[in-house]
Amino acid sequence: MFYEPQNGHGLPHSPFNALIAPRPIAWISTRNAEGQRNLAPYSFFNAVSYFPPQVMFASTSAKPDQDNTKDSVANIRATGEFAINLVAYEMRDVMNVTSQGFDKDVDEFDRAGITAAPCETIACDRVAEAPATLECRLVQITRLPGESNYVTFGEVTGIHIRDDVLVDGLVDVAKFQILSRLGYRDYARVTETFTLARPDD
Template sequence: MFYRPEDGHGLPHNPFSAIVAPRPIGWISTRGADGHDNLAPYSFFNAVAYVPPQVMFSSTSAKEDRGDTKDSVAHIRETGVFAVNIVEVAMRDVMNLSSGPWDKEVDEFSRAGIDKAACDTIACARVANAPATLECKLTQILTLPGAANFAVFGEVTGIHIRDDCLKDGIFDVLSFSPLARLGYRDYTAVRETFSLKRPGEE
């Protein structure tokens, strides 16, 4: 089949969300200028540069109590910082609970029973038991075509790694199985890896 997105796909559900998959999940924690903590997962997320290390995530919907966006972007606009917590498969249920359209005063850490810890380089909470957390300072927010579409870029200023996720000096994803988003309501977890050498590598 072929379709132009502007004309519609004619299927029961939008296939675009399933085509670009799997997608890593950035569990974004923020703190507003008023001191309220927020935690929400975003599957439009990835690393984008090594030196300095940089990441991005996109927010693509809005809430009535936040105007043109959601809590995460609203907080980042106010404070200029955020943290990216990596989601392991064991945290899938509390991650999902934190994705609800809660009022802006709701602390998703408390609502989902997630332990929080302080970040070291930014004024923000993080998921205490996450396999890894990237502390980030905002570099830019891009307004994308379409309603409520924003891409948030940040430079990583601090990295937390849970001790049991380091094996022989390597961050071992098989020790915790990172959760990834597929399409629709489907997810997957990394349970197998293999290595490839690039042409010219020894």
């Protein structure tokens, strides 16, 4: 089939997200200007550069108690800081609890029973059990066409890696079965990896 997004697809659900998959999940922890904690998952997330290490995530909807965005972006605007916690398969259910659209004064760490730990380079908490956490300082927030579409870029200023995630000095994503988002309400986990050498190696 072929379709132009502006004219619709005629399917029960949009296939777009299902085609751009799998997407790693950024479980983003922030604080607002008053110190209120927030924790929410985003699946439009990736790394964008090595030196300095930088990442991005996109927020594509709004809450009625925020100014045309969600709590994470609003908090990052106010403080310039955020942490991205990676999600292991074993954490899927508690992560899903934090995807609910709670009021901005709700602490998702407490609501989902998640253990928090302090970050080292920023004034946010992180998910203590996460296989890895990237501490980030805001580089810029870019408004995209469409309602409530924002991309947030951050420079990674500190990285936490759980000791059991490292095998012979390498990160083993299959060991902790990193969780990824597919389309619809579907997810995937990495259970095996393989290596391809580049022709110019």
